[in-house]
Amino acid sequence: MAGIDIICLSADEQMKLKIVHSIASNIYDVSIDDICSSARISRRTFYNNFQSKYAIPLWHKNFICKYTLDKIGQDYSWEEGYERFFSMCLKEKKYLLHTAQHHYDSLPVSFDSALETSTWYKNRAQQLGRALERQGIDPSEKQMRYCIEMCTRIESFAARSWIGSESPDAPRVIAACLVACVPRALYDALQKKEPQESVMNGALVEAAEGV
Template sequence: MNTKNIFAESLERLLKKNNLDDIQVSEIVSATSLSRKTFYRHFRDKYDLTSWYFSQFYEDSFGRITDNLNWEEALLRYLEIFEDKYHILKNAYESRDTNGLRNFDINVTRITYEKYLFSRSVDITSEIMQFAIDIASRGGTDMVIEWLHSGMKMDKKKLVELLKRTLPIDILKHIN
């Protein structure tokens, strides 16, 4: 197992019981056989580690729309991971720090939409398209976080359907 994964597993164990803002780097490190210096060789801080951890499964789920994975299938795969990692992600998204997971999620979703649309020859630089991408990234991320925090009561297939129906038309017409 590589060093980054060792720190990620330690973070995951801590997030099962604690809010991200309440976890100290020293706690993450002490649960491993590695040093604090090694931690900082790989990550700037606990938020950087959390973003790296999140990106590992994001890229294998919703991030795959750029590889021609169906939008609904990719989002459903993403939500299945949320179900599997419920307590961990709930506590990670509780962070109110500007470096927290919510802002990282919005940014990576924005990049994914831009890459997806660009690959379909859409002018992603226009003001209207930038606004549409921003709405889709922020709105979709916040609704998924709300679904998570509400205990995931809504069926995930229904959530996927609602998120797709409410995408800006300028994006929706390019979704397969």
């Protein structure tokens, strides 16, 4: 078994995560004052971190991806990255649902069906492109561009379905299912030769709670 990762959050990340974890119900139903009171911060501190409460959901998803999906092809294999992603989503599920910007099956907006216009979708595609460039592969090549598009769509669908499920499969199970759907050309381009067995860091979410 691999050792548990120790992820050192920046002061900025710790404060933003503290704000995320202070949201006790759907983001449409709480005010900035409610959030500030729960987080025990001033309105000034809130606006130093987020332009509005509606900026919270996208930051939260990008934060999760930063430590999981975005490391595929660099630090993690596909299997490791996906398992870590779903493990972290499981720990953050309550907050993912609380920060949903609408009630579309109780799913987060950045995993919704409007993939082409989703900022998260574009960010994820860009991260895959950068990972390919680090391997000396042109992400703008037609076949690879198609693979990136399909992969991000599959990831989004899997995340939406899994997060919205009342009885989700274990992270390792859904990760294996998702890996099987990754386009082969993309999988081979970014797969590590000797993937390590993954263990999700259980201390990540708690890091913000002590702030």
